[in-house]
Amino acid sequence: MDETRLTTALDTDIGVPLKPVRRIEVLAGMPGRRRVWTLEQKLALVSEMERSDNIAAFAREREISTALLYTWRRELRYAMEAAKLPPRDEPMFVPVVGGSQPNSSDSIExxxxxxxxxxxxxxxADLVVAIIQALQAGAA
Structure with missing residues (x-):
């Protein structure tokens, strides 16, 4: 066994060769402090993310975790669904507007x-039908 290799209690030697790490990403934010995002900033970032082709690259450019962007998107969707009015079980009443009484001058010829x-x-209606039938019988 190679004595120069650091080992811990969690290391297990199963014969798999170790490969060197090729790339490490360090998000250089304010160390030890969490950033506070306003709702407007979250909305803007999520809408930009939706238009982006590569979300991982988008998150890297802005030094934001992709998981955080997806969480914001999910929370905003839930908020939009909750803002919709639920269907009402009770009937909705429409005010009844009374029409004017039929004018006696309103007639047909x-x-x-x-x-x-x-x-x-x-x-x-039955009187109108009787009159028309009588007229047709008299004309025949």
């Missing part, structure tokens, strides 16, 4: 075989 009859808007 029916002409059959040279006879003209004016029928009021307030006339019952």
């Amino acid at each position: 029916v002409e059959v075989g040279g006879a003209v009859v004016r029928i009021s808007q307030a006339a019952r």
Whole structure:
């Protein structure tokens, strides 16, 4: 065993050769302090992220964890869904607007075989049918 290699209690030697680390990313923020993001900043970053082709590169450029961006996106979606009004179980009432009483001058004129009859808007349907049938019978 190579004595120059550092070992800990967690190391296990299973015969797999160790490969050197090729790339380490260090996010250079304010060490020991968390950044505080306003809602406007979160919205702007999430909307920019949605338009980005490579989200990992987008996060690297802004020194933000991709997991944080995805968390913000999920939370904003939940907030938007919660803002929608839920369906109401109780009936919604529409105010009833009373129309004016039918004017007696509102009428139709029916002409059959040279006879003209004016029928009021307030006339019952069965009476109108009887009048038209009588006119048709008289014209025949």
